[in-house]
Amino acid sequence: MHQEFLMGNEAIARGAIAAGVNLVCGYPGTPSTEVLETVAKNRPEDTYVEWSVNEKTAMEIAGGAAYAGARAMVTMKQMGLNVASDPLMCLSYIGVKGGLVVLVADDPGPISSQTEQDTRHFASFAKLPVFDPSGAQEAYDMVQEAFELSEKYGTPVILRPTTRVSHGYASITVKDPEEYVKNVPEGFVRDTGRWVIFPRLSYQNHIKIEKRNRELSDVFSDSPRNYILPGEGELAGSRKGIATGGFSASYALEARRKAGAVPMLKIGNPFPFPEKKAAEFLRGMDEVLCIEELDPVIERELIYVCGKYGLKTRILGKMTGHMPTAGENTRDSVTAALRAWLGLPAEEQTAAAPPPLPVRPPVLCAGCPHRASFYAVKQAMKGKKTIFCGDIGCYTLGNAQPLDMVDTCLCMGAGLGIAQAIDHLEPDTSCFAFVGDSTFFASAIPGVVNAVYNQASFTLVVLDNSTTAMTGHQPHPGTGRTMMGQIVDRVSIEKVLEGIGVETVETVDPLDHAKAVETVKRTAEKPGVKAIIFCSPCVVLAKPQGRVTIDAEKCIGCRKCIREIGCPALSFDGKKAAVDPAQCTGCSLCSQLCPVKAISGGEAHA
Amino acid sequence: MRKDIILCGVGGQGTVLASRLISAAAMARELPVMSAETIGMAQRGGSVFSHLRIGGDADCPMIAKGEADLILGFEPGEAVRMLPYLKPEGQVVVSSRAVMPVTAALSGADYRAETMLDYLKAQVRNLVIVPTEKALAEVGSAKVLNLILLGAAVRSGALGFSEEEMRQAVLTxxxxxxxxxxxxxLEWAK
Structure with missing residues (x-):
């Protein structure tokens, strides 16, 4: 044992390695991404790691590995679990031989997600046990326990951190390599009665699963992951208590320091819910306040336990208006809620009101090729009836002013479906679907096949920056490298599209503005499905060293460069445009649109 | 020792590395450390923060309002944004240079460092304003604001680590x- 300062996601990865994990796969998604990256960085020689093309494929690979007796982990964010739910729901019925941990990171806020869905609900829907860590140390310990539980009961087990657990750091106690479990997979053993899902087998297994989950509820009631802290000081023997779990447990512990140490029930396994432990707690309580994020999962379970055990305890929380129904909890919000409930006066804020603060919405980086791509399409389609369907990635930020080029954004790959629908309903609209390179491989290909076959007409714009940028630059099938360090043949987006039957596929550098505009104009006019691939590397990876300079003599202060493209490196000093050399990459998009050629330098694109 | 430190700025300014260096110094002294920071979409030019909690007696990596011993502001407006987290007698070390948000450049809205610094001067007794343009010019790089601010924090006494400890953190x-x-x-503020 020794101490290390680790991010929650790193702790999960290191815990999985300590548990002898043989295979880890997943698809990047904030806040889950660093788990797989850390396994890849620290992996023992015989551990296989890959970024899969999407979460469904990853789930199937991890499931297959567990069929063969391997310890496997699959990683994703909560949105990814929707994609992977088909294999997961079936795996739940079929079960596993080796340990299978499904790492799903939830995102209260949401900070970087489309929804505030709660994977604890998904666990009960899928009938799978779930661990809900409150910090990095618990995440490290829980992932190892999850592997053991998975193997013992032959079921996938979900580990569900939330953003603050995943991205919080702590100095924690970790095992030395000599203490690691060594797991040698037995290999796949043919048994059609076990591995081939049929209605009869599902019925039989359903009975077993329900019986097992009743047993697990008792196992969890006896586990130190689900515990009761008695009241302290004046609140010893208090008949008011709090129930909490996940990262909110750390807020609750801190709030107890400030507002009073009320009795506390901590739930580390929200499903199958540790009913007996909860009943033991509730019996001594008149009133319980539930402190949790996302859905009122603990709250509903406690109400259920009260009904089942005939208890009169009042359960308060999100459903009674005592806690906010959406968004993140904070140290201050939890302390304030606890104080209010205990009848203590609110803490006062005395400082003078600050001056208006700058609003800083996230923006495309200076030099980002997506800016040039959006601007080219915008210029080419000026005055035409259009719809621009966006998608999930950095390029969602194309919605910001002044580009304003994202009319819709739903989920991975959905822009293609929406563009097709609008085309069918409004044939006079020129429909565009923008999709990144990683998203293209993950979930856009069936949409292209569908459009070609069903005779839709729209322009597919692939924003190919040769990486998965938003989540921190992971490789994908188009990049030509794997997480095992191999250099491999790239899967060509052009050839995929041509193979599907897209007759016009144009590849162009978006930073060559005139050529890009001309290509869009020419392509968008054609009938059927046509594609433009804007190919230019992500500047965060490529780090171009060029800089533009603005000739103050020539600049007429028209602000066109600022008004048109919204580059964060450009500002206006009241009379002239100015460029921040610390941010500029020399992409030269601004110099190409300057009406008086006052901007020079950078890359020669025009 | 118990220290609650907030580092704040705009995505891309190097707050995360500065946070790591302080954590490394704390680990070298075998002090328990927890931290939390902004990762993800907001890193693309948004407001970013890092909370650091050093020493025992903490259950959560996040700092509550009125609790921070030190705010290390990489940008004046961001320091003002985080000011409610400062203890009554806490220390603020702040860069003098404003980072213009794209929204201000677009709308022509007025955002000036002086307004923010004046507010800080009125509110904070223990305030160090680092003249960023001058410091960067003298050090000869636009990329080391984080180490300049760390050096100033060392000298304010509020960081709780010596210059030698921070030197070791840089070296490791x-x-x-x-x-x-x-x-x-790191040594610029001497």
Whole structure:
């Protein structure tokens, strides 16, 4: 044992390695991404790691590995679990031989997600046990326990951190390599009665699963992951208590320091819910306040336990208006809620009101090729009836002013479906679907096949920056490298599209503005499905060293460069445009649109 | 020792590395450390923060309002944004240079460092304003604001770590080819 300062996601990865994990796969998604990256960085020689093309494929690979007796982990964010739910729901019925941990990171806020869905609900829907860590140390310990539980009961087990657990750091106690479990997979053993899902087998297994989950509820009631802290000081023997779990447990512990140490029930396994432990707690309580994020999962379970055990305890929380129904909890919000409930006066804020603060919405980086791509399409389609369907990635930020080029954004790959629908309903609209390179491989290909076959007409714009940028630059099938360090043949987006039957596929550098505009104009006019691939590397990876300079003599202060493209490196000093050399990459998009050629330098694109 | 420190700025300014260096110094002294920071979409030019909690007696990596011993502001407006987290007698070390948000450049809205610094001067007794333009010019790099601010925090006494401890953190956490530049930046405030 020794101490290390680790991010929650790193702790999960290191815990999985300590548990002898043989295979880890997943698809990047904030806040889950660093788990797989850390396994890849620290992996023992015989551990296989890959970024899969999407979460469904990853789930199937991890499931297959567990069929063969391997310890496997699959990683994703909560949105990814929707994609992977088909294999997961079936795996739940079929079960596993080796340990299978499904790492799903939830995102209260949401900070970087489309929804505030709660994977604890998904666990009960899928009938799978779930661990809900409150910090990095618990995440490290829980992932190892999850592997053991998975193997013992032959079921996938979900580990569900939330953003603050995943991205919080702590100095924690970790095992030395000599203490690691060594797991040698037995290999796949043919048994059609076990591995081939049929209605009869599902019925039989359903009975077993329900019986097992009743047993697990008792196992969890006896586990130190689900515990009761008695009241302290004046609140010893208090008949008011709090129930909490996940990262909110750390807020609750801190709030107890400030507002009073009320009795506390901590739930580390929200499903199958540790009913007996909860009943033991509730019996001594008149009133319980539930402190949790996302859905009122603990709250509903406690109400259920009260009904089942005939208890009169009042359960308060999100459903009674005592806690906010959406968004993140904070140290201050939890302390304030606890104080209010205990009848203590609110803490006062005395400082003078600050001056208006700058609003800083996230923006495309200076030099980002997506800016040039959006601007080219915008210029080419000026005055035409259009719809621009966006998608999930950095390029969602194309919605910001002044580009304003994202009319819709739903989920991975959905822009293609929406563009097709609008085309069918409004044939006079020129429909565009923008999709990144990683998203293209993950979930856009069936949409292209569908459009070609069903005779839709729209322009597919692939924003190919040769990486998965938003989540921190992971490789994908188009990049030509794997997480095992191999250099491999790239899967060509052009050839995929041509193979599907897209007759016009144009590849162009978006930073060559005139050529890009001309290509869009020419392509968008054609009938059927046509594609433009804007190919230019992500500047965060490529780090171009060029800089533009603005000739103050020539600049007429028209602000066109600022008004048109919204580059964060450009500002206006009241009379002239100015460029921040610390941010500029020399992409030269601004110099190409300057009406008086006052901007020079950078890359020669025009 | 118990220290609650907030580092704040705009995505891309180097708050995360500065946070790591302080954590490394704390680990070297075998103090428990927790931290939390902004990762993800907001890193693309949004407001970013890092909370650091050093020493025992903490259950959560996040700092509550009125609790921070030190705010290390990489940008004046961001320091003002985080000011409610400062203890009554806490220390603020802040860069003098404003980072214009794109929204301000677009709308022509007025955002000036002076307004923010004046507010800080009125509110904070223990305030160090680092003249960023001058410091960066003297060190000879636009990329080392984080080490300059760390150096100023060391000298304010509120960081709780000595210059030698921060030197060791730089030597262990930063690649060798950047040592000379980063140590020069750390020592700028002398």
């Amino acid at each position: 956490r930063i690649p060798a080819k950047f040592h000379e530049l980063n140590l020069r930046a």
